[in-house]
Amino acid sequence: MTYRVTDSSQAAVLNARINTNRARVEVARERISSGKRINRPSDDPFGADAVLRLRTSLSSVQRFQENSRVVKENLEVSDGALEGYQQLLDRARALLTQGASDSTSPANKASIAAEIDSIRQQALSIANLSSGGRYLFGGTRQSSAPYDSTATPAPTPTQQQLVQIEPGAYPIQADVTAETIFANAGSTVFGTLATAASALRGTGNPTADQATVLASIDSLTTFTDQSSSARAQIGASLHGVDEAQARLDSLALSYQRSVDNVESADLAETAIELTQADRALQATLQATSAFGRRSLLDFLT
Amino acid sequence: MGVNFSAFEIGRRALHASQFGLAVTGQNIANVNTKGYTRQGAILVSAPSTGTSRLQIGTGVSILGIQQFRDRFVDSRLQTEIGISGRLTAQRDALSPVDAAFNESDGNGISASINDFFGAFRSLEANPVSIPLRTDVIAKANAMTSAFSTTRARLVEIRSDSDAQLRSEVDQLNVLSQQVADLNVRISTAENGGGNAAELRDQRDQLVNQVSELTGARAIETAEGMVTLTLADGHALVSGDHFTAVQIQDSVPDGLASLTISGQPAVIGDGRLRGLQNALGTIGGQIQSLDDLAASITSRVNTLHTSGTDAYGNTSANFFQVPSSGPVTAANFSVAANIKVDPRLIAASPLPSGSASATVAGAIAELLNDPTSTAGSRTGSFSSIYSSIVSDAGKDLRTVEDGLVTQQAIMSQALAQRDATSGVSLDEEAINLLQFQKSYEAAARFLKIADEMTQTIMALGS
Numbered sequence: 001m002t003y004r005v006t007d008s009s010q011a012a013v014l015n016a017r018i019n020t021n022r023a024r025v026e027v028a029r030e031r032i033s034s035g036k037r038i039n040r041p042s043d044d045p046f047g048a049d050a051v052l053r054l055r056t057s058l059s060s061v062q063r064f065q066e067n068s069r070v071v072k073e074n075l076e077v078s079d080g081a082l083e084g085y086q087q088l089l090d091r092a093r094a095l096l097t098q099g100a101s102d103s104t105s106p107a108n109k110a111s112i113a114a115e116i117d118s119i120r121q122q123a124l125s126i127a128n129l130s131s132g133g134r135y136l137f138g139g140t141r142q143s144s145a146p147y148d149s150t151a152t153p154a155p156t157p158t159q160q161q162l163v164q165i166e167p168g169a170y171p172i173q174a175d176v177t178a179e180t181i182f183a184n185a186g187s188t189v190f191g192t193l194a195t196a197a198s199a200l201r202g203t204g205n206p207t208a209d210q211a212t213v214l215a216s217i218d219s220l221t222t223f224t225d226q227s228s229s230a231r232a233q234i235g236a237s238l239h240g241v242d243e244a245q246a247r248l249d250s251l252a253l254s255y256q257r258s259v260d261n262v263e264s265a266d267l268a269e270t271a272i273e274l275t276q277a278d279r280a281l282q283a284t285l286q287a288t289s290a291f292g293r294r295s296l297l298d299f300l301t
Numbered sequence: 302m303g304v305n306f307s308a309f310e311i312g313r314r315a316l317h318a319s320q321f322g323l324a325v326t327g328q329n330i331a332n333v334n335t336k337g338y339t340r341q342g343a344i345l346v347s348a349p350s351t352g353t354s355r356l357q358i359g360t361g362v363s364i365l366g367i368q369q370f371r372d373r374f375v376d377s378r379l380q381t382e383i384g385i386s387g388r389l390t391a392q393r394d395a396l397s398p399v400d401a402a403f404n405e406s407d408g409n410g411i412s413a414s415i416n417d418f419f420g421a422f423r424s425l426e427a428n429p430v431s432i433p434l435r436t437d438v439i440a441k442a443n444a445m446t447s448a449f450s451t452t453r454a455r456l457v458e459i460r461s462d463s464d465a466q467l468r469s470e471v472d473q474l475n476v477l478s479q480q481v482a483d484l485n486v487r488i489s490t491a492e493n494g495g496g497n498a499a500e501l502r503d504q505r506d507q508l509v510n511q512v513s514e515l516t517g518a519r520a521i522e523t524a525e526g527m528v529t530l531t532l533a534d535g536h537a538l539v540s541g542d543h544f545t546a547v548q549i550q551d552s553v554p555d556g557l558a559s560l561t562i563s564g565q566p567a568v569i570g571d572g573r574l575r576g577l578q579n580a581l582g583t584i585g586g587q588i589q590s591l592d593d594l595a596a597s598i599t600s601r602v603n604t605l606h607t608s609g610t611d612a613y614g615n616t617s618a619n620f621f622q623v624p625s626s627g628p629v630t631a632a633n634f635s636v637a638a639n640i641k642v643d644p645r646l647i648a649a650s651p652l653p654s655g656s657a658s659a660t661v662a663g664a665i666a667e668l669l670n671d672p673t674s675t676a677g678s679r680t681g682s683f684s685s686i687y688s689s690i691v692s693d694a695g696k697d698l699r700t701v702e703d704g705l706v707t708q709q710a711i712m713s714q715a716l717a718q719r720d721a722t723s724g725v726s727l728d729e730e731a732i733n734l735l736q737f738q739k740s741y742e743a744a745a746r747f748l749k750i751a752d753e754m755t756q757t758i759m760a761l762g763s
Contacts, residue, residue, distance in 0.1 A: 003721030004729075005332055012720075040400045041695025042702065048695050052405060052412045052688035059416035060670060063423040070427040098503055133431055140651045142430040143614075159651060162659030163427050167670070172658035186466070296731040 007292070014288045021281040028274035031265040038263050051263045058255040060167055065248045068165040070132075071174045073242045077129075078136045078175060079234045082227050085181075086127045089224045092193060093118045093217055099200045100213040106202065113200035118191040124151055127182050127190075137178035146178035151190035153183065166244045167251075175236050176230040181224070187221045192216050305640045308751035309360035314742035318345050318362040322737040325367065329733075337507040339723040340370045341441060341499055353614050354705050372722045375715070376506070377520070382708070382715045383510055384517030384571035391576030391706040394464040402455040403691045411452055411591075412687050415598075419669035419683075424647050426663040434741070435644035438637060442620070446595075446634045453591050453631035460584040464557050467577040471560060474538075475546040478530065482544040485527040492526045497653040502538065504508070512538065516573025517748045533570025536562045538560040556714045557581055583697050586633070590690045593677035599623065601668055609648030609661030617648035617661075681726055 005008075028041055098104060099112040129136045129147040137146050141158035148154070158179065162171035176198040180190045196216035199209040325343045332338040344365040350357035402578045405412045421441040484505040491498040509528060510521045518530045518538055530539040538545060547567050552559040560567040560574070565648045569575045599621040606620040622635045649662035658664040670672070670682050679686045 004724070005718055005719045006724030006726040008724050009717045009720035012716060013713060016709065040404050041691050042400045042698040043695075045695030045699055047694045049688045049692035052691060053685055055412065056416050056669065056688075057683075059413075060423070063420040063666070066424060067427040067551065108494070132428065134428055140429075161429075162651070164423075164658060164663050164667075171663065209321060238435035254412055296728040300731060 004297045010291060014284070014291055017284045018281070018288065021277060021284050022280050024277035025274065025281055028270055028277050031270045032267070032274060035265055035267070036263055037265040037270075047262050050260055054262070057167075058252060058259065061248055061252045061255060063244065064165055064167060065252065067163055067182065068241050068245050068248060070174070071163050072238065072245070073243065074136060074175060075234050075238050079231055079238070081126050081129050081136065082181070082231050082234070085123055086224055086227050086231075088119050088123055088126075089189075089220050089227070091115060092196075093220050093224075095119075096196055096200075096217050096220070098206040100210055100217070102210075107172050109200045109202070113197040116193055120151075120190055120197070121184070122192070124190055127178050135178075136175060136201070137181065139175060139177035139179075146182070147188075147190065151188060152193075153179070153188065165241060166248065169216055170245070172240050172244075173233065178231055181227055181230045184219075184222055184226060187214050187219070189220070192219045192223070241294060286290075307360060308754075309748065312744055312748035313488070314348065314361035314363060315747065316741060318343070318364055319744060321364050321739035322733065323741070326730050326733040326737060330727065330730050333539070333725045333727060335501050336505075337510070338726050339499070339503055340508070340724065342368045344368045346492055356497060362375045362589040365501055367497050369502065370723050371450050372719075373522075375718050375722060379519060379715045379719050380510060380513040381517070381571075384513045385740060386705075386708050387514035387573040388517065388571050388576035388579070389701055389708050390581050391466075391573035392701045393576075393698070394582060395466070395577055396460070396694075396701060398459045398462075399456065400586065400698050401692050402452055402459065405691060411445070411448045412691070414441070414448040415683055415687060416669065417441045417446040419666050419758055422649075422662045422667035423570075425647070426658075426666060429649035429651075429660055431624075435612075435647050435649070436648055438645055439641060439745060442636045443641070446621075446636060449591060449595050449631040449634045453588060456584055456588050456591070460557070460581060460588070462728060463577050463580050463584070466575060466722050467558050467581070469550055470515055470577070471547050471558070474512065477508050477512050477546075478544040480516030481505060481512065481528065481539045482542055484508065485539065486542045489525045489527050498526070507698065513572060515572045516569050531568060532562070534568035536565070536567060538562075555585070557585075558692055563625055578717050583694075586610045587690065587694055590677055590693075592628070592630040593679070594683065594690070597674055597676040598668075598683060601627045601674060602665055605661055605664050605668070606648050607638045609652075610650040611648050612645035617646065618664070620647070631724055642656055656715055682697065 031037060038044050038047050038051060091223055095112050095115055099109050099116075104112070124147055127137055127147055130138075130145075135142055135145055139158035139160050141154060141156050143156070144154045146154055146158075156178050160177055161174045163174040164171040193216070196213055199212035199216070306667065310590065314509070319599055322343045322345070325341050341601050344367065345362050346365055348360040348363040351358050402672055418438075418441040421434070421438040424432070425438055428434055428572070438510055488498040488501045488505065491501065505528065509530065510618065512530055513520070516532060516538070518532055520528045522528050523541070525541075528539065528543050529537055531537050536545070538547070544564055548561045550561055551556045560569065569578065603619040603621055606617050609617050611617045618639070619637050620640060621629070622633070622637050624627065624633055627633075647662075649660050651660050652658060652664060657670050658667055668682075669684055672680075672682050672685070674681065674683055674686065676686050
């Protein structure tokens with residue numbers, strides 16, 4: 001400045017510098033205490049925009065993670081239930097083979113029939129299994145159980161439930177329906193078991209009864225195959241879910257990291273900034289305390 | 302030099318001039334801290350000689366008057382800068398609360414509520430029959446609509462605060478204009494009568510600066526010592542002894558203040574009033590953007606929702622309320638009344654196979670990231686539309702703040718420049734004190750010598 005320097009302009013300059021330095025200290029302090037570089041949109045409008053977009057992406061991914069967990073849980077429960085169901089069918093086949101033998105006494109056949117009835121009931125409860133308020137094998141029809149207490153199929157048709165578990169991806173099959181497992185060409189596994197049980201108890205025609213029981217054994221094999229292929233499908237879906245989950249986890253991590261990168265204050269850097277700002281403020285205050293200390297008036301006596 | 306009585310006259314004038322100089326110095330020292338004070342100086346000239354002799358000398362010093370050290374160009378530049386500072390400061394102050402209203406840094410706010418709402422539909426997709434999940438959709442929808450309406454209400458409140466401030470500052474402006482007109486008369490009268498109006502001029506300069514701070518008006522001094530203050534559009538606020546008040550009209554439909562002068566719209570070029578008007582426009586735009594976004598969400602969600610069926614198997618109605626008259630705004634944005642009380646009315650039914658999403662719920666959830674939504678002039682996904690509203694609000698304030706930092710530097714430079722001419726330096730005044738004190742002593746000694754010489758001459762005759 002080559003101007004005349006006057007007392008009031010000197011005071012104004014010092015005032016302005018103190019304000020500027022105080023503001024700098026304040027900004028650094030806020031960043032350290034909040035741990036964030038962006039505390040309001042105007043701190044970094046572009047950064048604020050990026051943070052909001054990233055948070056939205058992160059939030060979508062988190063929902064997909066949740067959904068994939070739900071789907072996985074349902075598939076696993078279904079798989080376990082079908083494993084039990086197949087064991088029941090194996091047991092039924094063994095019992096029926098025994099019952100088809102001529103050497104088995106009528107009394108034994110009756111007790112086998114009773115056990116077949118119990119197996120039928122267990123199979124029915126597996127078909128109607130529900131988890132979290134949902135019929136596992138109900139597909140999109142959740143208004144009623146797949147079979148009623150007399151094993152009559154629900155009247156309305158159903159489809160496999162599809163759920164999207166990854167951003168931008170096509171939905172995956174989240175379940176298998178009762179129709180593909182427990183029914184075959186108009187008959188159901190429950191009907192087959194009931195027919196076999198009544199044949200074992202005897203309908204008055206031993207030859208026909210034996211043929212019925214033998215036919216039931218074949219039919220049960222078909223049902224076991226159907227269940228196996230349903231489990232294969234579940235396995236495929238589970239594999240898809242596992243892979244999707246791995247991708248979602250790394251996606252969530254990278255979004256989280258990006259949010260931190262944009263939004264978080266670098267603590268070391270901010271601490272240095274705070275120290276610098278504080279020192280600048282101190283220096284200004286010191287200069288201010290020296291202001292007006294020397295005046296020509298001091299030397300005139 | 303001949304000894305005659307003119308020496309006494311020279312001495313007398315010298316004493317008087319020194320005293321006068323001391324008095325002016327005193328006035329300067331007294332006003333070292335007075336805001337807007339302009340440094341004064343005594344105008345001294347050497348008095349011309351009388352008579353016609355070749356050896357005539359002057360008749361001492363005479364006082365012509367008082368001079369104010371001011372530079373019209375610097376003052377006029379200062380007025381311009383004050384106007385710009387006023388605009389930026391008022392705009393910054395008015396927009397700062399907006400920044401807080403859009404603050405999403407804690408992870409709450411409209412953005413998070415939009416994410417939650419569409420996320421709730423995403424969860425519903427995995428289990429469309431679940432009543433808790435359906436209830437959650439309604440809860441999240443309510444949270445989102447109330448986030449919209451509270452933010453909008455906050456913006457409306459901030460805008461009406463700025464509007465109230467604009468109105469009160471216009472009143473203040475009219476008072477200032479009147480005072481300038483009054484001072485114009487007093488200064489003109491005093492100076493035309495040959496008097497000194499330095500202090501009145503300082504006062505008027507202060508008032509003119511305040512008017513500039515409010516409106517960015519320019520001052521032009523006329524030959525009679527009066528100032529004319531004109532707005533950017535050429536309308537005069539003050540002309541000579543006459544001032545024109547700026548009137549406030551309530552504009553339709555938002556009831557905000559619009560300014561007129563002499564029956565015509567007043568164009569405020571700069572200053573606080575301009576800053577407040579800018580801020581009102583900015584906030585109005587933000588309110589409109591929120592309204593547009595609410596309308597866009599309502600329309601897109603409703604379109605998908607009405608394509609599905611509810612848990613009773615009936616075709617679904619609108620998810621969000623559509624007002625019977627007028628557009629959807631952030632203020633009336635709400636979930637349809639019947640859905641609020643019955644979560645089974647939410648459509649989450651399956652879509653035909655081959656669709657990108659499995660269910661209506663999934664399709665609605667997909668809307669969050671669908672980049673083809675439009676709200677007003679903005680296009681993008683709902684989340685990016687909102688984040689651009691926030692980012693624009695941040696940018697608006699940031700631009701003003703950055704401008705203000707620059708402007709403060711310019712202002713202090715302009716003030717320093719004014720001070721360089723018009724400010725009081727105590728060191729300088731101390732020198733002046735010394736100078737006038739010494740000249741007073743010297744003049745007194747001169748008188749003493751003249752007196753002794755006269756005595757000598759008188760003694761000759763006795």
